[in-house]
Amino acid sequence: MAISQTTNQLVAQTNQSRQWYRIFFGVRTRILVCYVLLMAFSAVVSIAVIRQVLFVRLQQRIEKSLEQEIEEFRLLTKTNNPQRSQLSGDEIASIFKVYLNRNIPDDDEFMITLINGQYYKSSPRALPSYVKNDSYPINYWAEITKPQYGHITTQKHTIIYRAEPITRGDTHGVFVVAQSPAGEYHDIDEAVMVIIEVSFLVLGVSSLLGWVVVGRLVIPLRLLTETARSISESDWKRSIPVTGSDEIAELTITFNEMLERLQAAFATQRDFINDAGHELRTPITIIRGHLELLGDDPQERQETIELVTDELDRMSRFVNDLLLLAKAERPDFLNLKTVEIGLLTEELYAKAKALGERDWRLEAIASGVIVADRQRLTQAIMNLAQNATQHTNDGSMIALGSLITNGTVRFWVRDTGAGIAPSDQKRIFQRFARGYCGRRSEGAGLGLAIVQAIAEAHGGKIELFSRPVGGSTFTLVIPLKLEQEILSHEPDFNRRRRTSHQQLSRKRS
Structure with a gap:
């Protein structure tokens, strides 16, 4: 009980000291002090200038009067x-x-x-x-x-x-x-004293009005503080009403947008933890169950070892995919080099044919070069090709190709399997999204998320065209650079690629 009272007293003292600090050193006080100092400086300069101007004009008038008297005297002589x-x-x-x-x-x-x-x-x-x-x-x-x-x-x-x-x-x-x-000097000094007195009076009234006006201006800042204090990990739905179109309104809009991004990020993190926990819990349960029931029979032990090894391999692939997605947010995710598009397309086709017994076709080969990460592009296209084999049967047609158009190079993988419902076409690119078209795919549902991360890291995107009957076409769209620009501007391209990646990441979140 005594400890609780002491804690409450410390909190009260801290809040009181914060209030006094806010009164003397807060934004409102600092703005007002700057305003008063500026007005005082302006008043002092104005009064000094006015006094000097009055003296100069008096001097000119005296000189003119004396000159006039002398001229009249000379005329008489x-x-x-x-x-x-x-x-x-x-x-x-x-x-x-x-x-x-x-x-x-x-x-x-x-x-x-x-x-x-x-x-x-x-x-x-x-x-x-x-x-x-x-x-x-x-x-x-x-x-x-x-x-x-x-x-x-x-x-x-x-x-x-x-x-x-x-x-x-x-x-x-x-x-x-x-x-x-x-x-007349005395009269000028008296007039200046009147101006000084009036200026001090105006400065005092202006300071009071300034205190009130600044208090109204910092109300959105107080709302920002109160909103930030009231937000918890489970409550991100609060927002601040926007009034006007000035800098304070822009700050309010930016803060509300930040809250939305944080809410989306925490929701993604929560889903990620839940899905990752589920994906890891299943193989761990399988491994634990089989190890607990492991007997002395050599054949049974061999079968258990193979099953445990398979589950561990699946967990390893899952962890590697998660690490890849996490690394996709880093600027050094890509190792950019000059890549010949036609040669890359032929290599992708040769590697894809080993994925399964399908009717593999090479529809088009583009001619040109691109600044890209060859291994990441290969990984993305192989993921698409693997995904196509999982949703087609033996002998089904799967086509690959590349094409340069409108300043971009397009790599596509087209299959003749079951189409993807419109309601699933955006969901399938999310992490752990599986089981579209009435079928459950193998893996942890990270393949298409990895493809999208690789595309966005290159400043590009992934497009999907699908029909209920006729299969689906996944297209990787990457911005194209001319070879002479590649050699002279490759560091600058890396910088712009990172900037574009950050913008796309913010937009996606």
Whole structure:
């Protein structure tokens, strides 16, 4: 009882730790974190770019305003300007006075005039403390002798200016138009702070919505997990409903198809174990029974030994066939070489004639070459020929042949025995399928399964045509390759053959 309680507590603790792990490190959390980081990165970059663009535009506007003031000042200083008639007395002082009276500076803009190194007048009259008389900017501008554009930085302010010197005789004057963008910089920073606050608010709301949306998106993944946990070896019938046509739907379809394949594989495995157990149980029972009843009579012992040997040989053939079918799933099942079709057909006919007293006929011989495993093809055709002898009587006709058509080579075995019912034509290629046409064939029922495995390993197939009266025709269809392609592309052909074999195996399962 104590052990059971301890186990339950450990399971509860494990589940709780898994839940916490899923909350902090699950797919939903990781997707949301990536989403938030991406949005935050985008917001930071966007805000930095917006701020820089506003500063650049402010700089361009200031430069344009200063340039406009300088151009208007230069126009007043020209000798052919009609406004010069309003000038009187000292020409430079009159020019400065007329210009300042007629022009109103923009916000944060001020115009300063200097004559012979001394402050003269300004607009507006009340100047900031950092550009008053005897300040560093005033002393610097008083010494300018050429038109100049630049920046002056004081302790707390940056001044953008354009200076235009003017000389008349011994009088030297300087006209300066300047702006201090500190106020507009402050306005830009305030606007950027508002953008940052709004961005954080949007990011928070988007994160909450993202958490909900991602939770809905990962619902199929949770269903996959729950379905996988609920599946046991005896229950493969569950499937997940498919909604939509996105990647999640494709994953769901693939998972459902995998379940179907696994169900088919387990059913095949179960049937294989049952059939193999039955096939092996019979000879083992026979051997055990005869050995238990074995007496001292020499003749009886000899008969028992022969019977036991025969049963052991049958078990050995059965095990070898099973190993062959298992090896057919491996890429190295075939030993591919260039095979001359006509010569192979004649050899198959010569070997088949030794299987029984039948009316053996060679109907056609194809001319050409093929990339194939000669021994496996021989094994497949001999299985078909042996199968034909088991379902025909002495003297019955059995025909063999080969033909090249539509890029394939076809090897067939045709007999005149009893036909195969349509309901049995697919079943007979399954493992341990025996007893069609009202007769029970010898062996374990693996011959046609081996033939089909050899055909599919070559990238081909096995075809069956049968009529109730007139016998059956089994045709092995193998893709054909030209000889020059064989010699230059044989490794690539092996790779494509393995890929084709895997696809056919998945389709068959």
